[in-house]
Amino acid sequence: MAVPVESFFLDPEAPGTLQARIQQMVAEEILSGRLKPGEKLPSTRRLAAHLGVSRITVTLAYAELLANDYLTARGRSGFYVSQSAPRPAALPPAPAPGQPVDWQRTLARRASGGAGLRKPRDWRRFRFPFIYGQPDPALFDHSGWRQCAIRALGQKDIDTLTADQHDADDPLLVEFIARHILPRRGIRAGPDEILVTLGAQNALWLTAQLLLSPERAAAVEDPSYPALRDILAQTGCRLLPVPVDGDGLPPEAIPEGVAAIFTTPSHQCPTSATMPRARRRAILDRARQLGAVVVEDDYEFEMAYLKAPLPALKSLDADGRVIYAGSFSKALFPGLRLGYLVGPAPFIAEARALRAAVLRHAPGHTQRTAAYYLSLGHYDAQIQRLGRALAARREEMERAIRAAGLEIAGAGAHGGSSFWIRAPEGIDSARLAERLARREVLIEPGAAFFSAGSPGAEAARHFRLGYGSIPRERIREGIARIAEEIAAMRTEG
Amino acid sequence: MAVPVESFFLDPEAPGTLQARIQQMVAEEILSGRLKPGEKLPSTRRLAAHLGVSRITVTLAYAELLANDYLTARGRSGFYVSQSAPRPAALPPAPAPGQPVDWQRTLARRASGGAGLRKPRDWRRFRFPFIYGQPDPALFDHSGWRQCAIRALGQKDIDTLTADQHDADDPLLVEFIARHILPRRGIRAGPDEILVTLGAQNALWLTAQLLLSPERAAAVEDPSYPALRDILAQTGCRLLPVPVDGDGLPPEAIPEGVAAIFTTPSHQCPTSATMPRARRRAILDRARQLGAVVVEDDYEFEMAYLKAPLPALKSLDADGRVIYAGSFSKALFPGLRLGYLVGPAPFIAEARALRAAVLRHAPGHTQRTAAYYLSLGHYDAQIQRLGRALAARREEMERAIRAAGLEIAGAGAHGGSSFWIRAPEGIDSARLAERLARREVLIEPGAAFFSAGSPGAEAARHFRLGYGSIPRERIREGIARIAEEIAAMRTEG
Numbered sequence: 001m002a003v004p005v006e007s008f009f010l011d012p013e014a015p016g017t018l019q020a021r022i023q024q025m026v027a028e029e030i031l032s033g034r035l036k037p038g039e040k041l042p043s044t045r046r047l048a049a050h051l052g053v054s055r056i057t058v059t060l061a062y063a064e065l066l067a068n069d070y071l072t073a074r075g076r077s078g079f080y081v082s083q084s085a086p087r088p089a090a091l092p093p094a095p096a097p098g099q100p101v102d103w104q105r106t107l108a109r110r111a112s113g114g115a116g117l118r119k120p121r122d123w124r125r126f127r128f129p130f131i132y133g134q135p136d137p138a139l140f141d142h143s144g145w146r147q148c149a150i151r152a153l154g155q156k157d158i159d160t161l162t163a164d165q166h167d168a169d170d171p172l173l174v175e176f177i178a179r180h181i182l183p184r185r186g187i188r189a190g191p192d193e194i195l196v197t198l199g200a201q202n203a204l205w206l207t208a209q210l211l212l213s214p215e216r217a218a219a220v221e222d223p224s225y226p227a228l229r230d231i232l233a234q235t236g237c238r239l240l241p242v243p244v245d246g247d248g249l250p251p252e253a254i255p256e257g258v259a260a261i262f263t264t265p266s267h268q269c270p271t272s273a274t275m276p277r278a279r280r281r282a283i284l285d286r287a288r289q290l291g292a293v294v295v296e297d298d299y300e301f302e303m304a305y306l307k308a309p310l311p312a313l314k315s316l317d318a319d320g321r322v323i324y325a326g327s328f329s330k331a332l333f334p335g336l337r338l339g340y341l342v343g344p345a346p347f348i349a350e351a352r353a354l355r356a357a358v359l360r361h362a363p364g365h366t367q368r369t370a371a372y373y374l375s376l377g378h379y380d381a382q383i384q385r386l387g388r389a390l391a392a393r394r395e396e397m398e399r400a401i402r403a404a405g406l407e408i409a410g411a412g413a414h415g416g417s418s419f420w421i422r423a424p425e426g427i428d429s430a431r432l433a434e435r436l437a438r439r440e441v442l443i444e445p446g447a448a449f450f451s452a453g454s455p456g457a458e459a460a461r462h463f464r465l466g467y468g469s470i471p472r473e474r475i476r477e478g479i480a481r482i483a484e485e486i487a488a489m490r491t492e493g
Numbered sequence: 494m495a496v497p498v499e500s501f502f503l504d505p506e507a508p509g510t511l512q513a514r515i516q517q518m519v520a521e522e523i524l525s526g527r528l529k530p531g532e533k534l535p536s537t538r539r540l541a542a543h544l545g546v547s548r549i550t551v552t553l554a555y556a557e558l559l560a561n562d563y564l565t566a567r568g569r570s571g572f573y574v575s576q577s578a579p580r581p582a583a584l585p586p587a588p589a590p591g592q593p594v595d596w597q598r599t600l601a602r603r604a605s606g607g608a609g610l611r612k613p614r615d616w617r618r619f620r621f622p623f624i625y626g627q628p629d630p631a632l633f634d635h636s637g638w639r640q641c642a643i644r645a646l647g648q649k650d651i652d653t654l655t656a657d658q659h660d661a662d663d664p665l666l667v668e669f670i671a672r673h674i675l676p677r678r679g680i681r682a683g684p685d686e687i688l689v690t691l692g693a694q695n696a697l698w699l700t701a702q703l704l705l706s707p708e709r710a711a712a713v714e715d716p717s718y719p720a721l722r723d724i725l726a727q728t729g730c731r732l733l734p735v736p737v738d739g740d741g742l743p744p745e746a747i748p749e750g751v752a753a754i755f756t757t758p759s760h761q762c763p764t765s766a767t768m769p770r771a772r773r774r775a776i777l778d779r780a781r782q783l784g785a786v787v788v789e790d791d792y793e794f795e796m797a798y799l800k801a802p803l804p805a806l807k808s809l810d811a812d813g814r815v816i817y818a819g820s821f822s823k824a825l826f827p828g829l830r831l832g833y834l835v836g837p838a839p840f841i842a843e844a845r846a847l848r849a850a851v852l853r854h855a856p857g858h859t860q861r862t863a864a865y866y867l868s869l870g871h872y873d874a875q876i877q878r879l880g881r882a883l884a885a886r887r888e889e890m891e892r893a894i895r896a897a898g899l900e901i902a903g904a905g906a907h908g909g910s911s912f913w914i915r916a917p918e919g920i921d922s923a924r925l926a927e928r929l930a931r932r933e934v935l936i937e938p939g940a941a942f943f944s945a946g947s948p949g950a951e952a953a954r955h956f957r958l959g960y961g962s963i964p965r966e967r968i969r970e971g972i973a974r975i976a977e978e979i980a981a982m983r984t985e986g
Contacts, residue, residue, distance in 0.1 A: 015649065015665075020869060027870030031673070068637075068874030086873030098811025099781060103839035106786060108706040108728075108752070111847035119659065124652070135655040144561070146646045149858070153639045156508060159617070162628040164827035166612065172508075180524070198691070198852035205851050213601040230850055235601075259601070288592060293599060318591025334657035335857035346596035354604035357723055358698050358851060359691035364828035365642070366856050376513060377520030380579030381561030 003035060005042035005050045018053050022061035030070050030085050041071065041079040114230030120442065127440040128478030132418050132466030135333040139389050141382045148372035152365055160364045167356035169196040170367035176374040177340055185301060186311030187324065192345045195352055196362050200299055200327035200339040205231050206351045207295050207323050207341065212237035216259040221249050223449035225269045228262060241451035244268055248275035251286040261287055262295045265313045269299065270449050270464050271410035271420045280313050287321055294322045302331040304414040305387030320344035328370060331383050338362060338370055390417055393467045396475045404483035409462060417468035422461050423486055429463040432485055441481050496528060498535035498543045511546050515554035523563050523578050534564065534572040607723030613935065621934040621971030625911050625959030628826040632882050634875045641865035645858050653857045660849035662689040663860035669867040670833055678794060679804030680817065685838045688845055689855050693792055693820035693832040698724050699844045700788055700816050700834065705730035709752040714742050716942035716952070718762045721755060734944035737761055741768035744779040754780055755788045758806045762792065763942050763957050764903035764913045773806050780814055787815045795824040797907040798880030813837035821863060824876050831855060831863055883910055886960045886968060893969045897976035902955060910961035915954050916979055922956035925978055934974050
């Protein structure tokens, strides 16, 4: 029996090349059972004419379906659904409604309800996205990445791509982190002191799980990265926020009894303050006094386009007291989900075992692609390119902010991609953000960065302006709109 | 100053194409500071002659280095290290030894020391690897996967590849799981009832974390998947092992007071027993009586090449009481690290929040590649191919096992890729495995699958023989060696 050509429709909205969509259309007809084994398909000429595409496109789609045994070709008589074409099992009827489980009572714990940072998922639709931490397609090194990803798909890397590595990491990536990335932070580490993680989020989560418990206390900077507070809260530990100053975390303010100190010395998150060298030594002394571990989140050290950053706090660590978390999210891109932990071997061994229980290892292809990107020199070249673009944007940001009369409360000393802004007294940045969103401007209100105990109105005056995702030529207009809205809010009083 | 051509050496052992290795060699010389800005490189002709490679190869490598600003070209006078070439910071001295942290006391918890399954990492060196759960390069659909991976690297998918998706999954992958995979297991689920995980390991881990606590108890099959017991132990819950029979988990033996029941109805792990339909209903009745949740691990349903598997236990679930864990490790490959959870929306929302805290989301490229692989029909074609190869191997396994006089204690009714073998009384399969490893044969001793409370000698008689990674033509010889070693052990008494 021949299938009428009229029964085929291409969804004009569907993604993919024409060839892929035709292949998909025929495969779906077969898998759904609408096309039966032995049925004859329209000729490539007829189907091409019906769909309004070129015949070669249909021919190539049929060839793929032949190779995958969806179709068979019978000489000149045409294409047929293969007798051994893949077919799904028939569906059973839906079960009758039963006695629904009460999930309120059934869950042993909850993970939702954290502060997080609620970022609009549709931020690309805004003309003036002063957001932080998303990649800019205009700055993405697509060709370099693509080249390395394709290389990592090669025959020689099949084992890295496909095999279950249990608790092991890609040795090539670990080697390049050790030889190439850590030395520029002043850190020396061997393979047993490095763990590849699913991004810095995963690195901080593993660390918090191993160091904290409901019986222990952690010191955290105030303000700080909201997702970190969520991670710490999930351990059940006592959370002790320590207000930061213009030099970051003040060591003398770290309270007695803490087991772990979480800090961002390079660029305090979100104020961008850089911790001076003397204070770094004082933090280590204080930690030694307390018997505490220091967790250093070095989340954007690559964005040092103004001057060289100080070596990491970890580079001063003589006791093996510092756990260092790094990320590829800023220099490469966050969708990669790759980061790393550096620490003493006994700690890394436990973090490795915990990671193995939670997820085993980062996908092999992802790790190997990053290793190639590093080893071929793309990573360093990309950091330079990013730095040049960010330097130009930063200059424009500073000029526009000054012109608009806004107050910079914090700016990264060696670079970065954000400013920490303090609005005039009485301005609530959450309200400001809402008003600005209606004018195509996105900003990040400051309150979410502060602990619950910090003074509400003062916290709410702050907001973060990221310039990692906004084109330089839109910066002036965007900043002007922010200033206008602030002025309007003050007038409305 | 010109750099002497003699200072360049290509490591003959290094991986990669010649062009990539030359590019890497020059980039490393620059990054290490051995080549300084302004220094002149050897001409492409001279370097090619020195390295014994074609000139075009050197020219292409130089072109990449030019594009990345490692080199500059000065008309006809040649190539120079760029003045703005990437350079790492100088290394500070190593810190003096301090007061080492006592990690025994510092860790709040330990993750190491689980049972796991210790599999030799060098299993490919063995001629007769009767192991389970590793991909066979000979059966891997390299070209189909590569094609989809390259497509997912395209311009149109840049956002999926690069962006931080916070807690969200690739909608295309979720759609194909819902429309294409779950229906063949009899499961209907919407996007808010599906979560993409980092493999089945991650799916089971998230589930255990949400359902269990030190105050709760879990029923687990005995024997069972050792990594599952590790996952459950990490929640601090009370672990109640329930001995399985030839039909899998017996409902009446599930003790009072359990909050969650972990089961593998399709193919009990490791005995391969299939749970009959009536018993599946009885499991759900028992769970309802106990107010417990059932966690169904459907880890190898795609390997049903002998007959269609029964619909999943989840398909009978009228109460929203079953959490279903699926994996792409068997049909695709474990290095992919992709799996999924299906459950009621309130549960999935919590699992999503927990996953976001732990790792955010699976890498975008990985998810999109799998979505293409599914949507273009490769997945179904690959399952058929795998099934044909495994069916042939299974026949050979059965023939060889019968010829060798070994006892099959369990074999998957609809397929699978392993047999559960019982050695004669008094044989310790761990000792057997050691002896066999010296004869190039790998088997998986049974004791690790059993709970601590099960009878030691009886447990130790068992072992698993996987045939997913061994070529068909080696099966007979491998099984014969196992029988010979068993006979030798009995003689030695």
